[in-house]
Structures are given as structure tokens and as C-alpha cells.
Amino acid sequence: MSVIHLTWNTGVNNADLDRLRAGDAVELNGRVFSFRDATAARLTRALDAGEPIPVSLENQILYAVGPSPPKPGQIIGSAGPTTTARMARFLPTLFAAGVRAVIGKGELHGDEMSGFVKSGAVYFAAIGGLGALLAKQISSADVAGYEDLGPEALYSLEVSAFPAVVIIDRTGRNFHETARVQWRRR
């Protein structure tokens, strides 16, 4: 199985996202911003009210994660993905603010998915419960905002060779849906 390497600096390149197809295995290299329930709610509230947010989301990638505290000598504690669907209602606002892709885990269907397709956003799933290994693919972790939210703070994370699978691509295919149909016993 071949792996597509996706690398970006300040923002993700549109043409790179265009090339991805549902089911592609990828390795991600670049900066992502973390978000969870409380982070997404606060970002969305600020954006809706026209108030400033701590970082620009233009051409950015969000990672649904709330890491464990680092042990001495660690950059970050365990840092696997959390369920994306819990934050789905906030995503249209975050897409409008410039978010181009989301890394998380779990399924998105119906309205949750159509938001991605309408905005041309890509959904990557990382492996849930891979926290100890995925922490090793994060080379820096800094709080970029909302520090009071603790594990739900907005972190700026540098990821390298971070493994994921394309679930929703820009053509509107959903790999969770097609994979299940392919493997279901009738």
C-alpha cells in the first residue's frame, strides 16, 4: 500500500488537497491546530460575534485532540484523535474562517459530511487509541490560545510523518461508507 506524503508550511496547498482520494493512506507534515468540544464552541462563538480568535485559520488544518500532560522529557503526552462528530456542528463556521482539512476519528455522514463537500474540505482519520505512538510524530506543542481550557486548549502542533487515511475527499466520497459496503456479509 503506497503512502502519500502531504507537506505544508504556513498553510495547506489547495492543489495538494485536490489530488487526495478517499481511502488514500497519507503521512502529514506541517503545523496543525488542536480542537475539541470546548475549543470549537469558543472559536465559533467568537467568529459568530465578529470577535478576534487567537490564530488565523486561513488554509489551516485542525486536529481533534486533547492530549495527556507530558511526562518530564516529553514534548506532549499521549495524543491520539478524538471523535470528530461531536464538533461537527461547529465545522461550517470554522470552514468559513478558512479551515481546509480536519484530522480526527470516527464517522461523518449526512449534513456533517455535506459541510465538508460544500467547503471543499478534506477529512482525515487518524487511528483512535494510538496515543502513545502518535505523540512521537509531534515535534513541537505550544498553547496558541484558550489556555484555561486545559487539555482542550488551542495547541499549535508540528506533526511529521503523522499517519492518517483520507475519509472524505473533495469529490464527496466517504471511505467509511464505501469500505463498509465492500466488506459487509449479506
Add this chain to the structure above:
Amino acid sequence: MIREIDVATLRDTVARLIVEANYNIPDDILQALRDAVAREESEIGRRTLEQLVRNYEVAAAERLPVCQDSGVAVVMLEVGQDVHWSGGSFQEAIFEGVRDGTKSGYLRWSVTGDPTRMLKPAGGDAPAVIHVDLVPGSDVKITFASKGFGAENMSALKMFVPADGVAAITQFVLDTVDRAGANACPPIIVGVGVGGTFETAALLAKKAVLRPLDVRHPRPDLCRLEAELLERVNGLGIGPQGLGGRITALGVNIEVYPTHIAGLPVAVNLGCHSTRRISASL
């Protein structure tokens, strides 16, 4: 003969268990994942299972939390009725143990004091859910679990009626797993609780999901139903992490209890592949 136990012993045991549970996946689950690598037909599924096994090996070797979601502490105790607890509050000792272990083990604090989120700040956290069964004798057995919420959120309970029967139990299990899909972090463990009252069914399902995979139900008919449900769940095609494949679940465990002649409560509690549990005796 009354046996005196200082609650400090309970506190220190809980503090040790929460750390060990979060660093070391139970042997039976790790073995089931290794076996699943050999049985999974989908390439992406196999690769996913291999990475999960590697994650557990690295977490154990380097003493790291297997998952950032160290969950809600579920503490189930069988307490001999001849035990007397001294030195403080039994419940507070468990809470203290959870607080101590969470801190010393660098585990994420994942509990909010107020589920409605209306209190700000939400203080006074009770960071554990505690279930006590009183049994004859003077022994104490603790089963500790760190229950992550990816799978917990996808659990379900339904009050059926007697005429619905085993067919309804089967369909409800399949529907719950299918709806959960990748969200429950498959390959999952399926705990099914049948009988009692509304809350009994849920507690039975929790006990079922925490039963080791190599322990089958002693009743032959239920043991067969467990095997049949596992095969049908694995026919759903969800596969490891919902990426498609044959291994959606590692096991289906059923627990039953007598119920009303008018009822058939059924609860399905899902456990992710990282269903962290550990036992100890005092």
C-alpha cells in the same frame, strides 16, 4: 469475625490501579489483537491492527498512557460483609486514589464536575463511578476500569417486552454496533446486559464489557449466543477503525439477571479496543 481495613489502603491501591490500567492493556485484549492480525482479510485493517499492537507494546515499555482519553474511572468492588472500613470515608478514599494516580501517572483529567456545564468553574469533582456488591466473607475484590467515552457515547439501552425475545436482543446489538461504526474505536468489545430493571441492565452491560475475553458465559445457551452475536457483528464489515474488514469486535459478552414478567430490558455497552481494566484484592 470483623476485618478492619484502613481506607488509606484502598486509596493507595486505586492510585496504583489507575496508572497500571492506563499503561498496560490487559493480556487477553492484546492477545486477541495479535490473533486478529492473522485473521483480518483487509490490508488496511491488518495494518491498523498491527499499529494498535505496536502502540500497546510501546506504551507498556515506556510507561505511557495507551490513549490520551484516560476516561472515567469505574470502580467495581465486591466487599465482604465482614469488612469494616476505618480511617476516613470509603468513597473519598477512592476519589483521592483516582486524583493521586491521575497526577502521578501523567493522565489527562477528563471529568467535569458539572455535566450540564452551567456551573463555572465546575468544582467538587467526583472523579469516579463506584459500584459496590456486598458478598459473604471478609475479602475485597476491586475491578478498576478507565472507560473512554468514544465507545461509551455509542452505547444504548432499550426496554423491550417478553414477546420480542432473543431476536430483538440480537437486532439491538447489531443496530447499536452498526450505528457506532468507527466512533467506538473498533475492534470493540460488546457488553450486553439483559434483565433486571432499567438501571440493572446498564450495570450488567458494564460488567459484561469488563469481563475478560477468554472467559465465556457458563450457561451453554448464552455462550452460544455470545459466539453467534460475535460472528454477526463481524459480518457488518466495519472492520478496524471503520476502514473495512472482518474484525469489528474482539468479543461479545452477555450478563443476565431475572426481570419482571412484563419486561425485557436490554443494554449494550461498547468498549473500545483499549478497554482498560485491572483487578486487585485487599
